[in-house]
Amino acid sequence: MDVSGVWRRGGALLVFAVVLTSCVQREEPGLERVRRAGELRWGADAQGGEPYAMEDPDVPGHMRGFEVELADALARELGVRARFVQNDWSSLIPSLERGSFDVALNGIEVTPARSGRILFTRPYFIFQLRLLARREDDSVTGLSSLRGRRVGTLANSQAWDLLQREGIQAVPYEGVEEPYIDLEQGRVDAVLMDDLIAQRYGQPRPKLRVVGDVGEGYYAIAVRPGDEDLRAALDVALGHVARSGELRRIFARWNIDSAQQQKMVEWTDAQTREVLAQTSTAKLGWGQGWMFLQAALVTLVVSVGAMALAVPLGVGLALVRLYGPRWLSGLASFYVEVFRGTPVLLQLYVLYYGLAGVLRLDALSAAVLGLGLNYAAYEAEVYRAGVLAVPRGQMEAALALGMSTPLALRRVVFPQAFRVALPSVTNDFIALLKDSSLVSVISVVELTKRMTITAVDVRSWLLPGALCAALYLAMSYPLSLLARRLEARLARG
Numbered sequence: 376m377d378v379s380g381v382w383r384r385g386g387a388l389l390v391f392a393v394v395l396t397s398c399v400q401r402e403e404p405g406l407e408r409v410r411r412a413g414e415l416r417w418g419a420d421a422q423g424g425e426p427y428a429m430e431d432p433d434v435p436g437h438m439r440g441f442e443v444e445l446a447d448a449l450a451r452e453l454g455v456r457a458r459f460v461q462n463d464w465s466s467l468i469p470s471l472e473r474g475s476f477d478v479a480l481n482g483i484e485v486t487p488a489r490s491g492r493i494l495f496t497r498p499y500f501i502f503q504l505r506l507l508a509r510r511e512d513d514s515v516t517g518l519s520s521l522r523g524r525r526v527g528t529l530a531n532s533q534a535w536d537l538l539q540r541e542g543i544q545a546v547p548y549e550g551v552e553e554p555y556i557d558l559e560q561g562r563v564d565a566v567l568m569d570d571l572i573a574q575r576y577g578q579p580r581p582k583l584r585v586v587g588d589v590g591e592g593y594y595a596i597a598v599r600p601g602d603e604d605l606r607a608a609l610d611v612a613l614g615h616v617a618r619s620g621e622l623r624r625i626f627a628r629w630n631i632d633s634a635q636q637q638k639m640v641e642w643t644d645a646q647t648r649e650v651l652a653q654t655s656t657a658k659l660g661w662g663q664g665w666m667f668l669q670a671a672l673v674t675l676v677v678s679v680g681a682m683a684l685a686v687p688l689g690v691g692l693a694l695v696r697l698y699g700p701r702w703l704s705g706l707a708s709f710y711v712e713v714f715r716g717t718p719v720l721l722q723l724y725v726l727y728y729g730l731a732g733v734l735r736l737d738a739l740s741a742a743v744l745g746l747g748l749n750y751a752a753y754e755a756e757v758y759r760a761g762v763l764a765v766p767r768g769q770m771e772a773a774l775a776l777g778m779s780t781p782l783a784l785r786r787v788v789f790p791q792a793f794r795v796a797l798p799s800v801t802n803d804f805i806a807l808l809k810d811s812s813l814v815s816v817i818s819v820v821e822l823t824k825r826m827t828i829t830a831v832d833v834r835s836w837l838l839p840g841a842l843c844a845a846l847y848l849a850m851s852y853p854l855s856l857l858a859r860r861l862e863a864r865l866a867r868g
Contacts, residue, residue: 405602406453409477415450415457418471419481420464422550425575426629427482428459441629442480445499448621449596452612465530465549465827468493469836471597477605479597482569484533490651494600496609497647498593499622501635504534505573506586508565509558515565518543518589524564527554527818530828533592534567546818547828552576553728557818558583560731562738571631593650610647617642663829664842670825671846677742677821678808684747685807686800689754696759698780707755714752720813722749727817742814750807757799761792794862801858805851822846 409415419428419442428440438459450457460476467479468489484502485495508515515521521543528534530547538545546563548554554566555577566577570588577583596613598606616622617640626632695707714722726734726748727741736744765788773783812823820828826843830836 405477405598405605406608407604409453409455409605413455415446415453415455415478416460416476417446417457417478417480418460418462418467418476419479420467421461423464423481424551426571426631441625441631442482444625444628445616445622446480448616448625449609449612452615453608463549468597469830471599474599477598477602478609482571482594483597484569485593485595485650486531486533486536488531488536489597494598494602494606495647495651496596496598496606497613497642497644498595498650499613499617499639500594500626500631501638502592502594503570503588504537504567504590504592505570505577505588506565506567507555507558507573507577507583508586509561510582510584512564515586517586521565525562527557527563527566528568530824532569533590534569537590538567547815547820547824548818549816553818555580555583556728556731560735562818610644614642663839666829667822667825667842667846670820670822671850673739673819674808674811674822674847675850677739677746677811677814677819678804680743681746681750681811682804682807684743685750685754685803688747688751690758692751692755693758693762694784696755697762698784711752711755714749715756719746719749719810720816723813723817738814738817738819741817742811742819745817746807746811746814750803753803754800757796757803758792760799761794761796762788764795765791797858797862801854804854808851809847 403411421429421438423429426441428438428442431437431439443457443459446457446459462470462475462479464481467481467483470476471479471493483489483495485498489495506515506518518537518541522541523544525544525546526538527546527548528538529551530545530549535545535547546554546557551568551572554563554568557563558566558577559580559582565586566573567589568577569592573585578585596609598609613622620640622639623632623636626636692707692711696704696711699707723741723745726745727736727738762784769787769791770783773787774780778786811821814821815824822843826839830839
């Protein structure tokens with residue numbers, strides 16, 4: 376027996392274990408972590424706007440809002456300072472779970488799905504779910520009159536859950552102003568939002584009317600599981616801020632105080648337990664699987680439609696740049712540079728919301744048109760490169776034989792240019808298939824948006840994410856095989 380070899384292997388394992396142990400740091404308790412850092416990091420989305428948290432127009436780089444003041448008051452009670460961390464509202468809970476900040480404080484509603492996934496403090500605000508419709512539409516009298524119709528709201532919110540239970544088609548949005556724009560334009564039949572949002576973004580619009588309040592809910596601070604001590608400390612701090620009158624003074628400064636907010640002053644631990652008692656555990660079953668397939672079909676329709684627009688428009692732009700008059704070539708070049716040089720997300724916003732007053736498109740049409748116009752700029756460069764790859768002598772020979780320029784392009788140049796461009800065109804279509812996830816900002820529920828909605832419902836990102844990836848692969852891989860087969864066929868002759 377090689378004793379020295381055993382010792383060497385044993386020593387190596389011991390060193391490995393020591394290194395591994397030293398790399399794994401013990402997770403600090405939440406309150407200890409906050410006090411050691413000297414700051415309470417709170418996640419919120421400045422896009423949520425007034426009165427929650429927004430950038431101060433008078434002091435660039437600073438935040439204002441009633442939740443900003445509340446975060447400062449709570450941090451003071453804990454003996455630390457508050458630090459705002461920008462995060463998209465729809466992903467606040469996943470970001471909290473991964474440790475991007477200590478708490479999420481941004482109009483987080485206490486819902487059964489969330490209360491089974493994260494910790495909630497005692498509530499700090501009571502809100503009403505307010506239903507708005509177009510002033511000219513008398514058919515909307517309440518939720519019962521909207522069954523089978525389209526109603527806008529925030530995804531994974533209490534309003535979203537209520538609409539789903541009532542059998543109403545809920546249309547998800549990521550911002551608070553966009554649903555009311557769509558309601559004015561007739562793209563949705565009503566909007567159901569928290570009263571704070573409705574008061575500032577819906578009710579000032581003269582074309583809209585308040586139908587009524589159809590439910591009540593609570594805002595609370597979200598804390599990671601395992602940070603029970605931080606949650607307990609925040610409960611104590613919230614109680615002190617409420618009983619001292621500071622909480623309602625904050626509400627009064629933002630014109631959101633009312634008699635019902637007195638409940639926050641008199642709130643008890645028993646009421647907190649009652650609010651948090653209801654939890655639900657959804658599972659990724661056949662129902663969600665069917666919705667994934669529907670969302671995959673939407674992704675495919677948007678991608679195919681956009682590519683069907685991008686290819687001929689790109690060919691036209693490439694030919695104009697190469698063979699058109701100088702002024703027209705300059706316009707084509709300007710188009711290419713503008714659409715390549717600006718984000719497709721911005722283009723979708725401008726097309727769908729910015730031009731809503733002059734160009735009324737439904738969400739699906741706007742998605743196809745927006746992506747098609749954007750990708751046409753890239754296709755133009757692909758085909759221009761393909762044409763330039765064909766030796767100039769072939770074009771000259773075709774013209775010498777008496778062919779017109781269009782005929783020479785069609786019979787001589789373009790068949791060869793297409794062979795050169797095919798790999799890039801295939802790559803662009805696969806990229807377009809994935810970029811179609813951006814159309815969720817204009818309320819299209821495509822595959823990625825369905826995945827994020829389902830992930831919150833089932834309290835897991837792993838299985839919905841894996842299913843989403845599998846469906847994307849199932850759509851893109853056959854296209855790759857088809858493109859390779861076509862390339863091989865063209866190479867043979």
